[in-house]
Amino acid sequence: MQIIIKNIWKIKEAKVNLNWLTIIAWNNDSWKSTVSKIVFSVIKALQRYKEDFDYTKEKLLEKEIEMLYFHLRSIVLHSKSWNNEIRLNELLKKEFYPPIFMNELTAFWWIDLFVNKKNLIQNLWLWQDDEKTLFHKIDKVKELFLKDEKREDLIKRALESIIESEFENELSNIKLWKVGTITLMEWMIILFQIDIENNKISNVKIYDDILRIKDTTFIDTPITINLFNYLINTINYRWIRRNKEIQFHIKDLFSKIWNSKFEKERQNWFWKKVKDLVGWTFEIIQKGSLWDQLTFTQNWKNIDPINTATWIKSFWILDLLDRSHCLDDSNLLILDEPEVHLHPEWQVKYAELIVWLVKERWLTVLITSHSPYLIEWLNKFSKDNNIRDKFNLYLTKEETWYDIIEDKTDNAGEVFERLSAPFEKLVWW
Numbered sequence: 001m002q003i004i005i006k007n008i009w010k011i012k013e014a015k016v017n018l019n020w021l022t023i024i025a026w027n028n029d030s031w032k033s034t035v036s037k038i039v040f041s042v043i044k045a046l047q048r049y050k051e052d053f054d055y056t057k058e059k060l061l062e063k064e065i066e067m068l069y070f071h072l073r074s075i076v077l078h079s080k081s082w083n084n085e086i087r088l089n090e091l092l093k094k095e096f097y098p099p100i101f102m103n104e105l106t107a108f109w110w111i112d113l114f115v116n117k118k119n120l121i122q123n124l125w126l127w128q129d130d131e132k133t134l135f136h137k138i139d140k141v142k143e144l145f146l147k148d149e150k151r152e153d154l155i156k157r158a159l160e161s162i163i164e165s166e167f168e169n170e171l172s173n174i175k176l177w178k179v180g181t182i183t184l185m186e187w188m189i190i191l192f193q194i195d196i197e198n199n200k201i202s203n204v205k206i207y208d209d210i211l212r213i214k215d216t217t218f219i220d221t222p223i224t225i226n227l228f229n230y231l232i233n234t235i236n237y238r239w240i241r242r243n244k245e246i247q248f249h250i251k252d253l254f255s256k257i258w259n260s261k262f263e264k265e266r267q268n269w270f271w272k273k274v275k276d277l278v279g280w281t282f283e284i285i286q287k288g289s290l291w292d293q294l295t296f297t298q299n300w301k302n303i304d305p306i307n308t309a310t311w312i313k314s315f316w317i318l319d320l321l322d323r324s325h326c327l328d329d330s331n332l333l334i335l336d337e338p339e340v341h342l343h344p345e346w347q348v349k350y351a352e353l354i355v356w357l358v359k360e361r362w363l364t365v366l367i368t369s370h371s372p373y374l375i376e377w378l379n380k381f382s383k384d385n386n387i388r389d390k391f392n393l394y395l396t397k398e399e400t401w402y403d404i405i406e407d408k409t410d411n412a413g414e415v416f417e418r419l420s421a422p423f424e425k426l427v428w429w
Contacts, residue, residue, distance in 0.1 A: 001191075001211065003042070007180040008171050008196065009034055014405035018213070018332065020390035021358045021382060022366045024405060025375055025415050031403050032368035032396060036218070036334045037166050039366060040249055042182060043216040043332060045159035046192055046206075057149040061105065064144055065098045068137040072096055072121075075130055095120055105145055114142045156204045159194065165248040169199045184211075213364060216332040217256060217321060218249035222313035222341060225305050225320070228257055228294040260284070260323035261294075270322045273356060274315055277349045282316045294320075310341040314350065318357075329362035339371035351377035359385050372419040379412055 005014040011031050016022060018039065024032045073092060094100070095117065104113060121134050163169060171180060180196035191211065195203040261284050275281050281297045296303040296312065305313065321327055335354075339347050351374055357363040369375055375393070382391040395408045395415050408415050 001213065002185045003035075003039055004181070004183040004185065005035060005038060006182075007178040008038065008182070010403050011035065012399070012402035012404055014394075015407070016366075016394060016405065017392045017407075018364060018366060019392060020362070020364055020387065021355070021378065022364075022392040022394070023375055023378060024366075024368045024394045024396070025370065025408075025419060026396035026398075027370050027419075031405075033220070033336050035405065036336055036366055036368050037249070038182060039332070040216050040218045040334055041159060041162040041166055042184065042192070042194075043211075043213055044162055044248075044252070045155050046184075047211060047214050047216075049154050049158035057144065057147065058102075058106075061141065061144055062098060062102060064137065064141045065096075065101045068134065068141065069096050069098050069101075071137065072134060075126065114138055152204045152206055155206070156194075156201055159204070160201055162248050163201070171196050171199055186211075212330065213332045214330040215326070216334060217253060217326050218334045218336065219253065219317060219338070220249070220336040222310060222317045224250070224253055224257065225294070225313045225317055227254075228305060228320075256324040256326055257317075257320050260320040263323035263325075266323050268322075269360070270327065270357075271319060273353065274319055277353060278312065278315050280312060280315075282319045311343065311346050314338060314341055314346075315353070318353070327357055327361055327363050329364075332364045332366065333357075335365065335367045337368055337370065339369055339374045342374075344371075344373040347371060347374040348377050350374065352381055354378065355381035355385055355387070358382075358390060359387050370419060372416050375412075375419070376416055 001018045003014075003016050003018060005011055005016075009031060011034065014035055016024065016035060016039075024035055026032065069092065117138050118135055121131060121138075126134075163171060179202075182194050182196070183190060184192040186208075189208065191206075191208045193203075193205045193207075194201055271281075279298070283295055283297050283302075285293060285295055285302065294305055296305065296308050296316070305316075318327065321333070327333065338350060342350055354365055354367070355378060358365055367374075367378070379391065379393070382388045391409065392407070393409045393412050393415060394405050395418070397404045397406050
């Protein structure tokens with residue numbers, strides 16, 4: 001699969017293959033992360049718009065029916081007539097309880113269903129304002145139910161939501177003033193394309209929706225683990241999911257960290273591989289009587305995440321994702337400059353682990369990096385494990401008004417030379 005990005009921010013053109021192991025290299029502020037976030041946003045919107053967003057007609061209907069139910073229930077609570085309160089309670093349970101109402105709509109609905117609901121309310125002799133409000137809510141349910149649901153519209157709304165969260169709705173090329181396009185292709189066949197004008201999605205076209213990649217995870221910092229024992233509290237977890245100020249990729253990662261606690265006993269080849277590399281084990285243990293807690297274990301001693309080095313968390317967060325079943329052949333893992341918290345020695349071990357995931361799990365991985373150590377070792381381990389044909393390397397080329405991301409898979413030496421230039425300059429100064 002290939003993603004083609006044109007005229008987005010300062011990126012004039014980027015053609016990036018997403019086949020197993022892909023690296024985008026160059027220094028800071030070279031739009032590497034922009035490419036990786038676009039990839040994350042497009043895959044999420046295209047493949048997870050039903051699961052991760054509340055834009056499907058079914059979910060919107062559930063919300064409208066719940067609002068109707070809550071309003072009717074508040075009338076029950078404020079009813080001064082004991083007999084009327086009994087009638088209202090019966091009505092709530094038999095006719096307006098959301099699961100029952102939804103079942104009527106989806107299983108054996110008829111057009112007079114909404115008229116029947118209005119007649120039931122009318123026979124209650126409610127205050128005129130209450131009756132008018134309830135009728136209006138029933139009309140909204142009916143309007144939404146009869147409305148056609150187009151997949152393109154759902155994906156567009158999901159993508160707009162992510163772009164607002166990840167980019168603050170700033171994607172247009174500020175210098176070229178041209179229409180931006182994002183295209184997914186496979187074997188020279190266009191699967192999906194969107195156009196962006198004035199920072200808004202102007203067009204969505206879906207040509208084929210069968211993709212090998214079903215979900216994606218974006219990691220820009222392993223420090224997220226520090227919050228795990230706080231997040232594992234159900235109230236805090238729900239607050240974070242509802243908070244619009246938190247970027248979508250962080251909420252997505254929180255959700256997967258949360259899910260990992262349900263596989264706290266899981267030990268497999270990946271768990272053993274990580275243990276062999278770093279000498280630590282990562283466990284979720286019962287701490288007190290309230291909930292499970294995340295802990296490092298070394299020499300039979302449990303250590304809280306806050307008291308552990310950040311480099312350890314870089315490995316640990318992969319273990320948590322594995323517990324959440326996010327490291328297999330149907331997933332895309334995006335790592336934004338993972339070397340930031342890793343000494344060169346640990347970059348080697350990290351590269352070994354990533355290549356192992358690509359080879360053994362068939363996991364697709366996209367990495368942005370400015371580290372010659374990490375990139376060279378990823379290249380070497382790919383050769384050693386006979387997956388060099390699954391290795392893709394790109395370099396950002398900076399121009400005056402725009403950047404171009406060039407394919408350097410067959411010229412990796414240029415990438416290593418350019419990234420190592422500051423060190424060479426220091427040596428020969």
